[in-house]
Amino acid sequence: MEYAAIHHQPFSTDAYSYDGRTVHIKIRTKKGDADHIRFIWGDPYEYNDGKWSANEQPMRKIAATEMHDYWFAEVVPPFRRLQYAFVVTDDHEDIFFGSSGVCPYNEKTLETIHYYFKFPFVHEADTFQAPEWVKSTVWYQIFPERFANGREDLSPKNALPWGSKDPDVNDFFGGDLQGIVDKLDYLEDLGVNGIYLTPIFSAPSNHKYDTLDYFSIDPHFGDPELFRTLVSQLHQRGMRIMLDAVFNHIGSASPQWQDVVKNGDQSRYKDWFHIHSFPVTDDNYDRFAFTADMPKLNTANPEVQKYLLDIALYWIREFDIDGWRLDVANEVDHVFWKTFRQAVSTEKPDVYILGEIWHSAEPWLRGDEFHAAMNYPFTEPMIEYFADQTISASRMAHRVNAHLMNGMKQANEVMFNLLDSHDTKRLLTRCRNDEKKARALLAFMFAQTGSPCIYYGTEIGLNGENDPLCRKCMVWEKEKQNQDMLQFMKRLIALRKQENTLLTEGHLEWNLLDDKNDFISFSRTLDEKILIYFFNQGNVVQHVSLRELNIDRNKKICDAWTEQ
Amino acid sequence: MEYAAIHHQPFSTDAYSYDGRTVHIKIRTKKGDADHIRFIWGDPYEYNDGKWSANEQPMRKIAATEMHDYWFAEVVPPFRRLQYAFVVTDDHEDIFFGSSGVCPYNEKTLETIHYYFKFPFVHEADTFQAPEWVKSTVWYQIFPERFANGREDLSPKNALPWGSKDPDVNDFFGGDLQGIVDKLDYLEDLGVNGIYLTPIFSAPSNHKYDTLDYFSIDPHFGDPELFRTLVSQLHQRGMRIMLDAVFNHIGSASPQWQDVVKNGDQSRYKDWFHIHSFPVTDDNYDRFAFTADMPKLNTANPEVQKYLLDIALYWIREFDIDGWRLDVANEVDHVFWKTFRQAVSTEKPDVYILGEIWHSAEPWLRGDEFHAAMNYPFTEPMIEYFADQTISASRMAHRVNAHLMNGMKQANEVMFNLLDSHDTKRLLTRCRNDEKKARALLAFMFAQTGSPCIYYGTEIGLNGENDPLCRKCMVWEKEKQNQDMLQFMKRLIALRKQENTLLTEGHLEWNLLDDKNDFISFSRTLDEKILIYFFNQGNVVQHVSLRELNIDRNKKICDAWTEQ
């Protein structure tokens, strides 16, 4: 047994409260090393005849990667206190694994109380909790300048005719909020029930990530009344709306930064930023990346905190929005986000807080900051397997497993899953315009836990290279839309919504990872129901015998896609 | 190379801001596996000719355990943003270790940006920071009922004559705050400069963990004026004072609980507790352990939070105390402690917040809860080696190393190190009254990073079994005190204070772990200065040649103990 590979971190995604009562416990061993693992647990204060009262239950192997097996147990400690350890068994030996690492498995070890891990008390307050509605939401991301032009009178003077050319970085085409209102029937018919808008506040650029005024709707997009109409019509249709908050930095055209430019160290806003010397030049202050027109905000300054929190609460209180997507969330301090979470959740408890984080977001998903992150670490293995074909099916599955094992179950359930966005190549382009691959990727993503999002236009076959080409105008002429793709997406979304509980909470099992034939099968299981998926990315038709699937003979089998 | 054993957890004690600028990075490999490790890092946005600009630096092996080697690097990212990975080398191969685990070390891997770990931005606000003064503090723990009786008129009516017998659970001997005031010369002469008092608030028992009223000094201990005198005289002597806050539970004699007993579900305090049904009996509510007279407080109730925070701030604001030791801190929710930390640090920024946690306290030491914990996980291996002789020297060293590696450096530096307390056997008893062993343990603890604490009476050779016998009356008659021990402690404390910076911040290196002869040597190094320690627990006199110590010939060597 490879002792050095055994890993368990108390009070982490390895040991957490799932619902305020139930504790989830995971332990990692070297792949193939352990035959079985017993979970030893009890109340730390419960003794019988001077001996600690311990229970024992088998752990279940729930996932594997190239290098590791992951084992799982759940318990409901009767007094909400938990003391625990593991007994790992292979064909040679049993070992005890606890807070002092590997110890010989014997009476003396078992009786040494400080060799056990502790989960001292299971608190509701310390439990990661997310809004329930997210679990049944299919998202649709809109880049408002390019979705639909509903009011010519609002369009920028220099707006180009809709879809007249591929966009350049600084082009305007006149998309606006009225355009979205006008297309609500279309969106409802598509089946999506959550709309994520990239920024809509006043800003000079077409993307509006260089905010000028967080309290106003960009005049080319509309006004507060129009936005209020949009929200209320969405809500009437049972749809949610999420806005984009750019709190890492502000636009250089903002009054705050302009005051600093003008007044230097006499500016009352000088501590709103991270300025190294005065007067400010192009590079003596912290910026987003190295972008001069996006000075970084000093979120440790209480004035800035108040300013940003006021914004966050204003759009909830006045307009009843349902979510905040936080731009460059990983570069803002955790202290600020904890304050943000508390303020927002107090104002409206079921607002979804989503961080833009491209890497592992575990540090922000500990229960007191975000509910979810844009799930790029899940996107990557999917894309590398299906689109790029640079990794094998099993490598993909292993990376997906590792990523899932790195999160709490209730966090994975509300992750914001996506295949593309305004910041990446479009899915179809990433698939080298192979529509089958794009469909496979969408079907695969919709089959996994987490809240799936499609980027506007994906459903009608829009393609595009990296920014600015991933921000093309939406195509509304039916004859120019890929109607087959649209029908496919409608079916996919409908199936997702129909099997939502299973697809959110169900256990994932990889049944077949055939790297040679590029053929994979996995199942999602919840209680008595199983959904079995097959993805054949190879060139050979695969035959699957239903008998081989090991399905209980009494079970009814049907094709979920055709419902036959 | 054992890939499965390589471990690095981003934004944890493996990757943290040390001082708001410098990032500390650790990675763990199987023992003996890696010949060297290179740390690859750069700013995530810095590109040259389309290629990411990466730096490379060697990591240093800083610790080993039975199973693992730990490697360390520190960097100051120029723009406070860090993207990084590791290249691990043995005699067969180089591998790349990043956010997707082990990858082949080649150009393609190096160019795949999402294979790198991220430390997105180094924030002062997210940095674990502790009061500086703790680093130069030697603590002295007092159990007030048993330290000194300064005013007979305050003593309980049934108080027994001082030291007339070994204490039983419910005995009183009349110790009080005046007794402590009277002994300040003694304490100053001993050299300690931090006093930790177990609870002093009104409570029926002698230990006062069953609080009746958190806003009053127990009448048998004194009154607010006497306490104010104690604090001011301590401060005049440059000494600090820490009080004990029992916030997990309250005494059953408290008005709040009595109201519940009387009024049942009509009580306005019914939500202050975790009561399962009414009327309350002996076991239908959550208690500390299973102790009926210590009902657990519901710290998720805002009223309870306000009540407890008012207490915390009252004793700081009105009496200027310097620290709070938090009883059963691990069983209270993290949300409450974060609020507590913020409130206390706002009131007086350098108050030391110390949690009573017997196991790994890492979850509470992430920067926004406690500064330190009672360091029992460090106590245990020391005691098991020196006193119990149940583990070898190398096992002890390995467990100390593992424990240190489980913490941020700045947290380890202010940990509250102890060998015994009112909750354990006394040190001398644990050493089966072998004074040499007790001295060795004290010397060993004083040689390690962290803030050492001695329990009243240790310095004069007091012994005692578990509670109540570890709470004997202090012996004040000189002829009954162990004067040799006292001189030893004075020297130990003086040396600690003299070499304080080195002993707090210096690197620990185990030079010799001779399990056969029970002979160990380690060094503490900071800049040009080295302290070398030798502990011979064996039966054979050991000779050490200064030449073998590999000390630079130009260095001055002196005996730190005798100063010769």
Ligand SMILES: [Ca+2]
């Ligand atoms: Ca328009």
Ligand SMILES: [Ca+2]
């Ligand atoms: Ca007295």
